[in-house]
Amino acid sequence: PFEVLIVGGGPAGASSAIYTARKGFRTGIAAERFGGQLHDTLGIENLPGTPYTEGPKLAGQLETHVGEYEIDLMNLATANKLVPAKEKGGLHRLELGNGATLSARSLIISTGARWRNLGVPGEAEYRNKGVAYCPHCDGPLFKGKRIAVIGGGNSGVEAAIDLAKIVGHVTLVEFDSKLRADEVLQAILRSLDNVEIITSGQTTEITGDGSRVNGMVVKDRNSGDERSIELAGVFVQIGLVPNTEWLKDSGLELSRHGEIVIDEEGRTNLPGVFAAGDVTTVPYKQIVVAMGEGSKAGLSAFDYLIRNEPV
Numbered sequence: 001p002f003e004v005l006i007v008g009g010g011p012a013g014a015s016s017a018i019y020t021a022r023k024g025f026r027t028g029i030a031a032e033r034f035g036g037q038l039h040d041t042l043g044i045e046n047l048p049g050t051p052y053t054e055g056p057k058l059a060g061q062l063e064t065h066v067g068e069y070e071i072d073l074m075n076l077a078t079a080n081k082l083v084p085a086k087e088k089g090g091l092h093r094l095e096l097g098n099g100a101t102l103s104a105r106s107l108i109i110s111t112g113a114r115w116r117n118l119g120v121p122g123e124a125e126y127r128n129k130g131v132a133y134c135p136h137c138d139g140p141l142f143k144g145k146r147i148a149v150i151g152g153g154n155s156g157v158e159a160a161i162d163l164a165k166i167v168g169h170v171t172l173v174e175f176d177s178k179l180r181a182d183e184v185l186q187a188i189l190r191s192l193d194n195v196e197i198i199t200s201g202q203t204t205e206i207t208g209d210g211s212r213v214n215g216m217v218v219k220d221r222n223s224g225d226e227r228s229i230e231l232a233g234v235f236v237q238i239g240l241v242p243n244t245e246w247l248k249d250s251g252l253e254l255s256r257h258g259e260i261v262i263d264e265e266g267r268t269n270l271p272g273v274f275a276a277g278d279v280t281t282v283p284y285k286q287i288v289v290a291m292g293e294g295s296k297a298g299l300s301a302f303d304y305l306i307r308n309e310p311v
């Protein structure tokens with residue numbers, strides 16, 4: 001069995017592995033796709049110390065770094081089920097999609113999250129070419145330009161307020177007949193003179209010139225009329241979905257959004273099971289945050305292992 005088994009190989013999982021391997025623990029990583037969301041990211045400009053890099057390049061560097069240690073990296077390994085230890089210090093079991101079962105004295109779950117897609121024509125085609133999901137990451141790329149934010153919940157309205165300071169104009173589109181964000185955020189949004197709010201609006205298409213986004217089509221859900229809007233970018237803010245479906249019956253505590261509930265040391269409600277990164281309740285889903293959280297969970301696993309004898 002492993003002393004530490006990490007489920008997920010994004011920035012959080014890779015950081016955990018480096019920390020626990022450096023403590024001399026027998027460490028494994030089971031990851032569906034090592035690198036995680038980094039593979040979907042083009043330019044990264046907010047990782048301190050690295051003024052510019054690209055997602056796939058950073059994923060390659062994490063793999064090289066992990067390879068410096070005796071870490072058993074199992075790529076293309078999808079976890080299907082967690083069977084937690086019956087007693088403190090006991091072995092946790094992880095069942096994989098290929099039928100294999102792994103066991104470990106401690107687990108760090110870092111299976112990340114995925115942005116909910118609109119699922120309209122043009123969205124996949126123009127991803128990273130005007131279609132964006134992360135205002136903290138990509139906002140500055142649209143300086144002075146006209147953009148849209150899809151989604152009138154807290155994340156959409158926060159994104160619109162944030163982006164309105166950088167871009168030229170923001171059109172916020174909400175599917176429902178009213179915004180769902182907190183009233184105080186809505187008031188700030190309404191006070192901005194470079195923001196237009198469209199409610200009962202269904203985005204039916206994101207258009208482009210073959211290389212970049214040039215607009216979108218919004219249908220008025222009351223009248224059925226369609227309107228084309230010229231834009232340089234579309235931020236989709238209709239939810240971040242944690243990859244926790246496989247944990248449903250494990251006894252691990254999840255928030256109402258499906259995120260793994262952790263404390264300030266990355267501990268879950270199950271002894272010996274830790275979690276880190278976008279899959280957890282940690283606020284602000286960012287690479288530098290995921291890396292920090294991953295190292296923290298690694299150190300917490302270390303602390304657990306030295307205090308609990310194997311049973």
Ligand code: FAD
Pocket residue numbers: 007008009010011012013030031032033034035036037038040041042043044045046047077078079080110111112113114115133134137138243246276277278279285286287288290
């Ligand atoms: P992830 O990167 O999601 O990794 C999760 C890992 O778990 C993957 O290896 C995955 O294959 C694996 N996994 C999932 N389910 C299972 C399972 N059942 N069994 C086994 N393995 C599983 N952040 C920034 O800081 N700067 C940016 O510029 C930036 N740009 C972004 C652009 C885009 C398009 C996207 C989508 C995100 C961007 N982010 C950016 C956010 C950043 O990528 C995430 O915050 C970060 O990757 C989270 O790391 P993580 O390790 O928690 O999860």
